[in-house]
Amino acid sequence: MAELPAKARAVIIGGGVSGCSVAYHLTKLGWTDVVLLERKQLTSGTTWHAAGLIGQLRGSQNMTRLAKYSADLYVKLEAETGVATGMRQVGSITVALTEERKHEIYRQATVARAFDVDVREISPTEVKEMYPHLNTDGVVGAVHLPLDGQCDPANIAMALAKGARQRGAKIVEGVKVTAVHQKDGRVTGVSWAQGEEQGTIEADIVINCAGMWARELGAMSGVNVPLHACEHFYLITEPIPGLTRLPVLRVPDECAYYKEDAGKMMLGAFEPVAKPWGMDGIREDFCFDQLPEDMDHFAPILEMGVNRIPMLETAGIHTFFNGPESFTPDDRYYLGEAPELSGYWMATGYNSIGIVSSGGAGMALAQWINDGEAPFDLWEVDIRRTQPFQKNRSYLKARVTETLGLLYADHFPYRQMASARGIRRSPLHEHLKARGAVFGEVAGWERANWFAKPGQEPEYDYSWWRQNWFENQREEHLAVRGNVGLFDMTSFGKIRVEGRDALAFLQRLCANDLDVPAGRIVYTQMLNAKGGIESDLTVTRLSETAFFLVVPGATLQRDLAWLRKHLGEAFVVITDVTSAESVLCLMGPKSRDLIQKVSPNDFSNENNPFGTYQEIEIGMGLARAHRVTYVGELGWELYVSTEQAAHVFEAIEAAGSEFGLKLCGLHTLDSCRIEKAFRHFGHDITDEDHVLEAGLGFAVKTVKGDFLGRDAVLRKRDAGLSRRMLQFRLKDAEPLLFHNEALVRDGKIVGTVTSGNYGHALGGAIGMGYAPCAGESEADVLASSYEIEIAGRRFAAEASLRPMYDPKAERVRM
Incomplete structure (x- = not known):
């Protein structure tokens, strides 16, 4: 029985590559009081059977930054720890078999170059020279990253674990965490069991690195970790005479990757329709286990592989492997602090790219925990992007059937998930569908992205060039600029903040001045201590003690968590009222003429100037008309109770024909806002973007008194x-x-x-x-x-x- 401490600063649950990386990086920051508990043995579960591909090319700058960090770390790790990592910078080649794929990988190469990753575009002839075993028929282009490589995943984890131990971390195998304790909404420690022995460890923080067990572990504490295991297949050949060192090869158009290792060839697959696994839970003794073979499932990949690498036809199969790996609903992993429980952190759900991700992810999470703020924008992988409904197991099973295959699918702009759709719908959904709406999904919401014309197929035809809805968007866009358009924005996140201390609380969190008369709407940001933007929102003052916050639908859980995190002793109630009201945005130079047809209220500048709201009658219903815009035109956001939304929509539509009213989708909302240079949270403004550098200084009022981020604003003003x-x-x-x-x-x-x-x-x-x-x-x-x-x-x-x-x-x- 290993001796476990009674107290620790941090307890890490899970001894795969992710948990070992978090331990390693926390100790590098000087945290010596760190305990890692592994239920079986280090690397068991998924890490031990990972393919070990180290590819730096990612779809965004910060994900590329993290992958590049991992590659750089793994090169140095063996010298630091003495553990052989098997890290070989053999380089990688990704080949394209279509012009669309070629355009995609060339775009990714541009991102890599912008972040100093060594990459170049190469011709099919150059590919053949570098990879002579490849059948280049159909290859139209490729990219080469000479510093990519491959490694031994288990030894990478062991090296990270040794590095953590050398700096004081305690890593114990065969210990299962049976409970995570909490008090007053904060983690206080864990209970553990090892055979007949049981005990507790008091802890300031707990980090869930439990891989495919992470969802069940989180559920024990009321923490939502939406992920599900899938079967992942690869085969390894017998030794092939004359086979020498080769770059890692990816052929995403054939769902395949190839890796030479010790004179053998590995062929792995990310097939378009995956096989979920573990729907009824994962048995207690699961450790270094394999799943049953399914050659029928793998056969289409193998057939393409034999054509692409002809020597596979005569090579014997040494191993046909099937093992489970965890996948998330959007193919991105989870980092950060759980919004439900303070002090509960996670690094999990790696979607089969855990080895290349964990080095950078462990570094980023350790800094985040240590500093209290993310080191740079990590919204792509922030756990706060998840929605409560996503813990539903039927939903997860349906969705991960698709997400595994998306790793190697074409990552077209505006690509929509095909599985597990229709979960959250506006009251106007069927109305819009009947009028040709083509829906996209954000945070589970079905939103009309564009409207098909009569006779046009209401579905996407994806491309990196002008897609089939380009002309539809143009007509919608010009209608908003010249006449009037109507958007359904029910998916907006809506939060009521009310109580005796509501004003003081929001003044402390928001950069703009909210001490305005009731009826006023204030555009503002919530900042962090560095002056970075944590939230972009409007705040409407309803009364002396009640405020109404409107945030993007995708950031609602993040914004709720930020508000609650800073509540302290304030006498304030924070309520998510998103589902209570629909939002119809009536926008364009003729919007006033139209709204006056369906409402007896006064919409003049004198009575309802920009930045104010009024209660109105509309049709036979009631609404709040907010005079604001995200498209840069005269217009109103109409907040209507959900049960009256369909009626109000019908009244507006009936009166709209004489004004050229056009139903518009989210693509048009975005094209209009970008012409007006309005910022989009998560893209243009993030928590690493200073509010002044983002050009939003007009919404910052330092004279109002102290607020979070004020000092950083003043320092930036002084420094330039x-x-x-x-x-x-x-x-x-x-x-x-x-x-x-x-x-x-x-x-x-x-x-x-x-x-x-x-x-x-x-x-x-x-x-x-x-x-x-x-x-x-x-x-x-x-x-x-x-x-x-x-x-x-x-x-x-x-x-x-x-x-x-x-x-x-x-x-x-x-």
């Missing part, structure tokens, strides 16, 4: 900005921008496009992005020559510090 947000328009009207394209200033990559869409009124693709400006005037910044690199090609761009569309905001105040 090091970068600033710009808006860009491509001078060539043909290319498209989405996000993550490289921003080039005077011939040098200086950043990435944070968000992009097509500006139909401005006549070109519009992007947002940060440009360096330390010691420079506005004139200096704008005097530079700007280009945007898209899949290896550079296009000239016009830059502006002010909105290119309606820079004086005259249209919103018509």
